[in-house]
């Protein structure tokens with residue numbers, strides 16, 4: 001915890017001013033230290049550990065039209081201003097999760113790798129950040145993929161080399177069936193669908209013999225089960241992680257922005273392949289998270305990408321995790 005505290009402090013001006021009185025090294029006294037990106041964040045969930053790792057850190061244009069594609073840009077910008085956020089720039093999380101059950105080390109999604117939505121050096125950091133988080137790539141027993149967009153499967157391979165040499169892979173059966181067809185390759189070359197279809201062929205098809213295909217309700221390992229979350233892609237899955245009565249919902253891309261997606265689940269998301277199904281899934285998943293008081297790991301919510309969901313007068317809101325799980 002000590003190093004986490006120091007890292008948190010070092011990023012703020014308050015910490016610079018307070019350094020001597022805290023007994024920390026004074027070498028930076030009189031100079032700003034600059035941002036020091038987080039490497040991982042770990043929590044305990046029942047008898048398992050959950051570690052979130054930031055694969056990318058980058059400001060991009062949006063959230064309109066990534067969220068609110070069917071609305072006026074001004075509506076989305078107004079919502080950002082109400083929440084004290086920049087109106088047309090945002091910093092999505094790209095946050096794979098490692099669940100260590102003590103028996104198996106399970107990785108959910110693999111980040112951008114060398115070929116994903118956020119190219120290096122801003123993205124594709126997962127493999128390098130595993131070791132500071134206490135894992136080697138060889139330690140990963142199971143790689144679970146929520147879906148096959150480039151920012152989730154790009155980290156499976158480096159060139160021809162499997163990044164997680166001892167892993168088996170788990171993916172929705174409907175997702176695999178869709179991306180195996182030729183249809184996604186008929187999308188325009190600049191389209192996310194076309195790019196993902198290419199990365200599917202280079203990064204996932206070679207792993208097919210090691211891959212298990214799931215339907216909603218199927219078990220990954222004891223305590224981890226698939227949940228239907230179709231719409232973003234044809235076979236997009238969320239996952240329940242349960243240990244000693246504690247629950248975590250890994251929801252993949254059920255939100256692309258923790259304010260806009262949750263406040264307006266009915267707003268179209270530009271990367272949803274089926275807009276209406278995406279809306280229905282967001283409403284169902286948010287309702288379940290709020291009703292069952294679930295801890296949520298949201299891949300594109302702000303790092304460390306853990307939080308809760310509450311109902312508000314219209315839609316829902318995201319409550320980032322702070323000390324709720326501390327003893």
Ligand SMILES: [Zn+2]
Pocket residue numbers: 149151152253299300
């Ligand atoms: Zn994504």
